[in-house]
Amino acid sequence: MIAVRPGPPLGGTVSVDGSKNAALPLLAAAAALCRPVKLCNVPANTDVQIMLALLNQAGWHVAHPADDPATAVVLPAEDRGKPFALAEAAHIRASYYLVPALLARHGEARLPWPGGCRIGARGMELHFTVYEAFGDRTAVGDGGYRVEAAPPCTGTVSLVLPFRSRGATVAAVLRTVIASRPLRLGEPNLSPEVLWVLDAVKAVGWDVRASERLLSLAPPLSGQGETAVWEVPGDKVEAGTLACAIAATGGTARVEGVHGRDVGPLIAALHRLGIPADVEDGALAVHAQDVAPTGRGLRAIASLSPGGLDADFEPPLMALALGVPGTHLFADAINPGRHSNLLPQLTRLGADIEEISPTECRLTGPQRLTGAGVEATDIRTGSALMVAGLTARGVTTLGGLDQLRRGHADLPGKLRALGADVCEVSP
Known part of the structure; x- marks a missing residue:
């Protein structure tokens, strides 16, 4: 873990x-x-x-x-x-x-x-x-x-x-x-x-x-x-997850290897939260030390339409929004079982999330999370829990690494390269 x-x-x-x-x-x-x-x-x-x-x-x-x-x-x-x-x-x-x-x-x-x-x-x-x-x-x-x-x-x-x-x-x-x-x-x-x-x-x-x-x-x-x-293009979902982790900690960093057309909806969501981000010289740059919360709230609705928000962006954005002022709405009807995986794990960290329906939920930030034992029940739940763990008081232990590694060869290593306190431990 x-x-x-x-x-x-x-x-x-x-x-x-x-x-x-x-x-x-x-x-x-x-x-x-x-x-x-x-x-x-x-x-x-x-x-x-x-x-x-x-x-x-x-x-x-x-x-x-x-x-x-x-x-x-x-x-x-x-x-x-x-x-x-x-x-x-x-x-x-x-x-x-x-x-x-x-x-x-x-x-x-x-x-x-x-x-x-x-x-x-x-x-x-x-x-x-x-x-x-x-x-x-x-x-x-x-x-x-x-x-x-x-x-x-x-x-x-x-x-x-x-x-x-x-x-x-x-x-x-x-x-x-x-x-x-x-x-x-x-x-x-x-x-x-x-x-x-x-x-x-x-x-x-x-x-x-x-x-x-x-x-x-x-x-x-x-x-x-x-x-x-x-x-093969750079992984837009990995880039988005890292961007949410940078933003959640108030950091400033560059994520290289991603194409601008692939992360446009993710950048729009960050802007909605008041987080400066853009593609600069072939890299996704996040300047969260300059954050100016809008308080408007984020509407992260997964969509299959051209230019719509990829459903895989929704989990890390949810983890990020827990720390951002405003009332935020999330919906993913494309993967109807995802919220039933993600929400209980975030709740174990102390998150207060209102489940409107099996595919739609609402939360109000900022919230204070506390470290606990959680499980990567699917790839994107695992990556979102890592983002949440970076802001939770105490230690968050994440199991289910086999699920995480199905989609990311070494996401913890990339977070460590940005200065995150992440390490592998024996159960």
């Missing part, structure tokens, strides 16, 4: 790892491309390591240069036999991104139901709708699901999503890549993670046109070329 103690304001400079949420679909896209892909800035968190292992088991070679473990070269093996049972796919949500690559290589995909954080059901119905639009056959069972590829076909695939699902949007993009067919997708998800996948397929020749209402793709005119080189 980890012990967290309050201390002086955080300061200095730290760099984030590559983004877990971007690396997972990019790795699946590399496999779907059926040509060598060099992917740089691959993070070392547990979920990404599981995805790399799944690719190896399913018929791809994944190699790492000896002098650069953060680079992965993905290329298909010559043997096209049936893949081994991909049991580990049940441990991560992003295993469903592998379906198009498996269809391209084996003609079918057999996977267990996706797992990951216990923050709500991992519905696959919209994914199945995407595959059926391409003529694929789907079947479900108690232990998992099966998708069988349709015979090769031509013509544009047109589909309108009933809501802006990130997973279904990526599934549609990767399925059209392996089919080499044009796609017209209405009401797409255009979160930064999807945009990075679109940038990657555009870099290998696809014509990509994206608007809030319509995403269209057309295949390249020429065949495969040289090895594609893609880069």
Whole structure:
């Protein structure tokens, strides 16, 4: 477990790892491309390591240069036999991104139901709708699901999503890549993670046109070329968590390696709380010693709309808002089980939070927290509890580090680099 103690304001400079949420679909896209892909800035968190292992088991070679473990070269093996049972796919949500690559290589995909954080059901119905639009056959069972590829076909695939699902949007993009067919997708998800996948397929020749209402793709005119080189962007959620930790302690620091377009909604939320923050010279800079509380209160509503607040920003913002004057509203209907994980743990630290509904809550700050034993019941709950622990009187001990490491290779180490009193202790 980890012990967290309050201390002086955080300061200095730290760099984030590559983004877990971007690396997972990019790795699946590399496999779907059926040509060598060099992917740089691959993070070392547990979920990404599981995805790399799944690719190896399913018929791809994944190699790492000896002098650069953060680079992965993905290329298909010559043997096209049936893949081994991909049991580990049940441990991560992003295993469903592998379906198009498996269809391209084996003609079918057999996977267990996706797992990951216990923050709500991992519905696959919209994914199945995407595959059926391409003529694929789907079947479900108690232990998992099966998708069988349709015979090769031509013509544009047109589909309108009933809501802006990130997973279904990526599934549609990767399925059209392996089919080499044009796609017209209405009401797409255009979160930064999807945009990075679109940038990657555009870099290998696809014509990509994206608007809030319509995403269209057309295949390249020429065949495969040289090895594609893609880069995983810096982790916007890790950057946001570190920014909230800096702000909670009244510090001034820079978080390098993050792209401005990825953290815009997070910066807007900090401004709403009166905390100066911006992207300067490729880094997220927080100047919380100049904080001027507005007292207006924060409305942190998770949204799938373009430019909306990513649900993963909500937990660290909640931990930060506990110390900021005003009445603050938080809502996350995207992950309906998240508040049931996070709120009881914050309550153990003395937080007074009104639960309006299972997905909506309200709190008034500032509040004084007291250290206690808490548990990282999912990735983002764990990171938010570390932020809260930096301002709680006494010692906060955080268990469940396996959950935290699924999304962050070493978040405690990054906090220590900024001057936080964080150390690993024996239970």
